[in-house]
Amino acid sequence: MELSNKELSPYRIWFEYLQTALNDEVLTNKINKDYYRSWHLNEVKRKTFNQWIKEHERLFVDKPPQIKLYQGKRTPNTLLVEIPNSLNVQEIQKGIGQAIKGMVAKSDPNQRFKIVISRPLQSMPLDHFHWAWQFKRKGKHTLNEIWELVNQKQIDRQKKVAKRVESFKKTGKGIRQRNLSASNTPKEQKNKSILISRNIKKAQKILDNVCKGIFPGQYSDH
Numbered sequence: 696m697e698l699s700n701k702e703l704s705p706y707r708i709w710f711e712y713l714q715t716a717l718n719d720e721v722l723t724n725k726i727n728k729d730y731y732r733s734w735h736l737n738e739v740k741r742k743t744f745n746q747w748i749k750e751h752e753r754l755f756v757d758k759p760p761q762i763k764l765y766q767g768k769r770t771p772n773t774l775l776v777e778i779p780n781s782l783n784v785q786e787i788q789k790g791i792g793q794a795i796k797g798m799v800a801k802s803d804p805n806q807r808f809k810i811v812i813s814r815p816l817q818s819m820p821l822d823h824f825h826w827a828w829q830f831k832r833k834g835k836h837t838l839n840e841i842w843e844l845v846n847q848k849q850i851d852r853q854k855k856v857a858k859r860v861e862s863f864k865k866t867g868k869g870i871r872q873r874n875l876s877a878s879n880t881p882k883e884q885k886n887k888s889i890l891i892s893r894n895i896k897k898a899q900k901i902l903d904n905v906c907k908g909i910f911p912g913q914y915s916d917h
Contacts, residue, residue, distance in 0.1 A: 730908035731822035838888035
């Protein structure tokens with residue numbers, strides 16, 4: 696079973712926040728490396744999500760259990776798990792539970808990362824928080840400049856994935872933009888600064904949680 700692009704979206708966000716933390720000299724020391732051991736953090740640090748997920752999708756997919764017969768050497772007149780073929784179904788059902796008690800239904804350490812959230816994940820705000828934090832970390836931009844940079848990054852991304860780019864160029868339709876007015880009054884500038892400042896704080900909280908092993912979608916204050 697493979698995850699669809701929509702199902703992969705939350706894991707992409709998680710991966711990108713973790714990658715940012717890994718490449719930050721302060722946050723990298725906060726990461727719970729034992730928790731993320733099966734993610735292979737060296738690969739997270741240097742690969743794109745699309746490259747990394749090819750070898751790690753198993754961490755997030757619940758595979759249905761399968762019972763298989765062992766075809767190797769076995770005691771005559773038995774099947775492995777050794778079940779004498781003289782038993783009937785009722786006897787097997789009764790006896791196999793006693794034989795394998797305590798040996799099954801154990802959690803798979805490679806599937807600790809199943810996402811359980813109480814409401815649909817809104818990926819766009821999480822991306823905006825992340826981008827705002829990254830631009831702020833560079834120390835080159837004002838809050839109002841970060842607003843514009845984040846807005847442009849969203850437009851650029853949607854251009855990239857749009858199926859009909861030429862139609863967009865002709866009509867201006869198909870690309871979701873923030874509802875910004877054409878004017879740029881001092882009041883609007885202040886509102887943008889306040890919003891970006893809040894987004895950066897939210898991103899910092901998400902990054903701190905991700906370092907601990909908490910998926911960003913579980914951060915309810917977005």
